[in-house]
Amino acid sequence: MQVGAPTIELNDGHRLPELGLGTYGLNGDEGAAAVGAAIAGGYRLLDTALNYGNEDAVGRAVRDAEVDREDIVVTSKLPGRHHGYDEAHRSVDETLANLGLERVDLYLIHWPNPSVDKFVETWKAFVDLRDSGKVRSIGVSNFTPEHLTRIIDATGVAPAVNQVELHPYFPQAALRKVHADHGIVTESWSPLAKRSELLTERPVTDAAAAHGVTPGQVVLRWHVQLGAVPVPKSGDADRQRENLDVFGFALTDDEVAAISALERGRLWDGDPDTHEEM
């Protein structure tokens, strides 16, 4: 029986669920319980970061789950202050200790921080970390086509994933095309646009009524049909279930186009060329 989301193949041969759980803000005992509920409800892809301060809660939920560890893809991210070859090796050890796990399944450079200009050196460390077995798949987050070109040219290794801001207000068509050319999977952060007015937009509510689903499900299904992997955050077990239940219906091409036409650009101060992450 299929549990949770179907999976897709990454460019390194490993598989990734087509939808995961964002965990920003899920901290402490309550956070661990929420992540545990998500795993029990079928989630097999989790998205944390050293900077979220909740790797301990996420790791605890994974260790306590009645699910084979090998069936769960744990993602974490290296923060800006840890860019550099040696720093990256130390940072993954900190992440593993926080998680209480022996391996991160998907490890991302959280932001490129181009003003520091150490992301290429950091990527070289990621390639070596993958070979060491501490990390299974390697990727990036918030990288532009120029950043991607630099790391690929320097190492010959394309990231498995680029996790970027992506929602109907910012569909990122040009970047997704670049990803497709390199076999990079697009992951969508803030896929529900942080529950903004997006869920009341007519193309979303019309499609929800037509398919007998919720506006949130329409938006997450839109991501899936673009070929992007959304990581919606919810601390509520009912909404977690709702968000995962998007593989039993399909939007029409016209519905996808109408939702994509909501485009208006980035919603937050997250321009990768200027954003400085510590």
Ligand SMILES: NC(=O)C1=CN([C@@H]2O[C@H](COP(=O)(O)OP(=O)(O)OC[C@H]3O[C@@H](n4cnc5c(N)ncnc54)[C@H](OP(=O)(O)O)[C@@H]3O)[C@@H](O)[C@H]2O)C=CC1
């Ligand atoms: N790489 C990066 O730089 C970044 C990565 N991320 C990752 O992406 C994840 C998701 O992004 P996030 O910013 O949290 O925003 P989301 O777009 O996932 O929205 C989360 C908000 O929507 C609510 N919500 C969830 N499901 C539903 C639903 N079905 N109907 C109505 N409301 C709903 C949640 O509330 P409730 O919990 O009460 O359900 C919460 O308030 C993060 O948790 C993080 O893992 C985020 C930002 C940047």
Ligand SMILES: O=C(O)C(=O)[C@@H](O)[C@H](O)C(=O)CO
């Ligand atoms: O990844 C997230 O959830 C974020 O909010 C990022 O913007 C990140 O944590 C950051 O930039 C912190 O400065």
